[in-house]
Amino acid sequence: MNWEELARQLTQVNQAKIVLLVIDGLGGLPIGGQTELERARHPHLDELARIGSCGLTDPVFPGVTPGSGPAHLALFGYDPLKYQLGRGILEALGVGLDVGPKDLVARGNFATLKEGLIVDRRAGRISTEINQSICHKIQEKIKIINNVEITLVPGKEHRFVVRFRGEGLNDALSDADPQKEGNPPAPAKALKAEAEKTAAIVNTFIDQVTLLLKDEPKANTILLRGFSQQPAIPSMTELYQIKPLALANYPMYKGLAKLLGMEVENIGPSGEDLATSLRENYEAYDFFYLHFKKTDSAGEDGNFDLKVAAIEEIDAIIPRILALKPEVFCVTSDHSTPALLKAHSWHPNPLVMVASSLPGDNLPAFTERNCAHGSLGRLPATAVMPLLLASAGKLKKFGA
């Protein structure tokens, strides 16, 4: 089904507002017989499961565990196999670096060069503080190469992200990384003729950095990997004729939202921050993506009780959202993060959607197992946007 093509044909503007609350990593697995969602007290979510339509969604395909990138793309109606975001782009979004259509980004490692060989690909895992000071030093000395502006953002330990901004850059480049220690440095190679100019700039940058850092004891060169550019991806406004706002705390989700053309509001990490910001911005937009991260973080840490508490925290703000009377209100997740597995998983996302045009499922509680009995059934996550738009009256009839 080519939803993208249908969306361009069928969407229409109206006054209805859609609120999509993404409780990151919400789905879980039983420990002691109950999942996190089954253990937590969440009377407001339970009320939604009574008055709304419920189901389960698969982000990519049953059995496939998604990263946050593909999981969110699917939720916003983009085919996650068609739009694959390069690793460099995701790292850049993760450190809060803005990535525009002319930019090229890459992940970087500081490394140790000795007698012409890379002897440590992680520069002895230098401290984050040393990393920051070295990035600052490079940034001071190397700002532009061949009209291409260069920006470094330090990450943890030996890691950083670099952005090249200028005309005619191309990401068809091999990694500038010998992969194994004991090998000489490997310059980036152009994989297509169009990328030769870019390869030259990237390699000049590496050479200049290596010269600049020649007296550093450990971090005396860099490796660059995962060269990538912003994918040619249509904006949500172009596809759906909506005016979307993202409310998020973590850089990666804000970056993803920007990539899809959403306006982004920086907020704090709590449920209350989401509710307050939603109320403040409610008049100016018609689509709201609310991202709540604490559930996923607790799941990744394997902290069942903390995830339960996070679910209870986000449940508490639901009356404040409902008080705004959005025409469509949906609560779901991008992917599951069971504390049992301490990682993202392939398990489907519980989902509830409330709108005057959707029947109430009268489920006794909002849980994974109850959502399996919901009237929406088990759906690909790419069905969520069509259902949200339809429930809001923003989709015209297809065919006569």
Place this chain on the structure above:
Amino acid sequence: MNWEELARQLTQVNQAKIVLLVIDGLGGLPIGGQTELERARHPHLDELARIGSCGLTDPVFPGVTPGSGPAHLALFGYDPLKYQLGRGILEALGVGLDVGPKDLVARGNFATLKEGLIVDRRAGRISTEINQSICHKIQEKIKIINNVEITLVPGKEHRFVVRFRGEGLNDALSDADPQKEGNPPAPAKALKAEAEKTAAIVNTFIDQVTLLLKDEPKANTILLRGFSQQPAIPSMTELYQIKPLALANYPMYKGLAKLLGMEVENIGPSGEDLATSLRENYEAYDFFYLHFKKTDSAGEDGNFDLKVAAIEEIDAIIPRILALKPEVFCVTSDHSTPALLKAHSWHPNPLVMVASSLPGDNLPAFTERNCAHGSLGRLPATAVMPLLLASAGKLKKFGA
């Protein structure tokens, strides 16, 4: 969704073992209010439906009744529309004829030629015994044409399968069959230039057989249809990095398993034969396809009670499988064969999957109607392999 491409990216090797028990034709329809599965006593399957995740799968698409070929391909994660097995291949597998990458196979009919016209396309449905003796006579006299080795295997009544084995054969051939009685014989025609040599060999074979059989009263010529070669199909090991073993009794399922690169163990037809062979081979493989045929045969015969008995027979061996403690155990079917219809049908397959990473559905019994309420929902059969691999920890995360 291009699962094949994802599988190549995401699968990883580990020690976990997967047992997939295919109860052929398991799904049924009610007679006197109950389906075969509802009528049978199967306490072990019921226990699986309590501790495992249940659902229903569609082999090809809702409403589409599959043959055994596409139904099994889908179950093993192959798109059954992309990989269409020629009728000749399936007939050859069905009679236990080995089909290699250089082979061309076709279905044959004995027919009656009179005054230059095909007057009976089935040679008066000669007995299977006469068929066997004529096939033997042909095989004795005609072994090789133009360096191409010829092998005949008699089937029922007037039917046989022929295999041509040699270099440069091509299956782009029209049927050597006038289709209607009263027409003259129709030689095979090359549909592409590359198939001209093959057409000449096939037509020489038909001429030599017709000369040899000129004194037979009925079966004095042959018609050949469905010329086909082994499709270019990636092996399960190539796609999934598993070491698969098939335990099956019927030639067709063993042939299909070989086509997908599985090792094949010949076993008897009973449930006990499956359990014993699984235990004997358990250490050497990590994926086990167990095929149980009796349910399908009883369904095809319209014998409701015999199908009930077959379900009870296979239920009895489940404790022996569980005793091996496979990380993932799945019971399902390739397609439904309701005794009511005496044929394969389009009804979805009940499915249960047990693994430590799958929640228990607490269903009261393993039946078609209960599986409709399972947490896996209704899935395409091509989702079974991804779910098995994911549950066994054999799939990495997609994207970041």
